[in-house]
Amino acid sequence: MKCPxxxxxxxxxxxxxxxxxxxxxxxxxxFDHDEIEKFDQKTKIRGGLLVQHLKQFTPPSLDLxxxxxxxxxxxxxxxxxxxxxKNKIEVDKCPSCAGIWxxxxxxxxxxxxIPVSAGxxxxxxxxxxxxLNSPAYQEYKTALDDNxxxxxxxxxxxxxxxxxxNCIY
Ligand SMILES: [Zn+2]
Numbered sequence: 001m002k003c004p005x006x007x008x009x010x011x012x013x014x015x016x017x018x019x020x021x022x023x024x025x026x027x028x029x030x031f032d033h034d035e036i037e038k039f040d041q042k043t044k045i046r047g048g049l050l051v052q053h054l055k056q057f058t059p060p061s062l063d064l065x066x067x068x069x070x071x072x073x074x075x076x077x078x079x080x081x082x083x084x085x086k087n088k089i090e091v092d093k094c095p096s097c098a099g100i101w102x103x104x105x106x107x108x109x110x111x112x113x114i115p116v117s118a119g120x121x122x123x124x125x126x127x128x129x130x131x132l133n134s135p136a137y138q139e140y141k142t143a144l145d146d147n148x149x150x151x152x153x154x155x156x157x158x159x160x161x162x163x164x165x166n167c168i169y
Contacts, residue, residue, distance in 0.1 A: 003028060004068035004078070004092075004101060006060070013053070016046045021071065026059035026104055030071050033098035039107065041114045045131075051108045052132060059104040068101065070094035087113045 003023035039047035
């Protein structure tokens with residue numbers, strides 16, 4: 001699948017047993033119709049990890065009002081509409097496969113909109129902080145930041161994906 005904003009190949013990333021497709025060019029992410037439910041609330045650890053991971057891919061300047069084609073369904077234009085009537089953040093939805101595209105930063109905004117109970121939020125947040133502050137994660141982050149060579153950077157990124165996956169399962 002190609003990134004609907006930039007045309008690069010989307011990269012499948014396995015986070016806690018669920019594979020989503022991300023754009024390393026613009027920090028966007030495509031979810032199949034039922035996958036987003038595992039990522040949308042702040043208590044859902046997968047979402048926190050994905051938000052942190054996507055942050056490193058700063059987008060080029062993009063016209064977000066431009067309608068995009070579904071990366072999965074050839075020739076189908078996605079609808080730009082609110083995520084839900086309660087959660088009024090605009091995302092791109094496919095009328096054919098019900099997949100959703102989030103541009104850079106939109107997943108984080110959505111997660112900030114959906115209310116969660118204080119207790120469950122705290123538990124999820126503590127877990128996420130522990131994980132993101134762990135020496136192993138920091139090591140991968142440093143390697144990603146320091147290494148300007150693209151191939152090596154890609155290998156490190158792959159290791160990071162694997163690391164995130166192993167932390168959850
Ligand atoms: Zn589609």
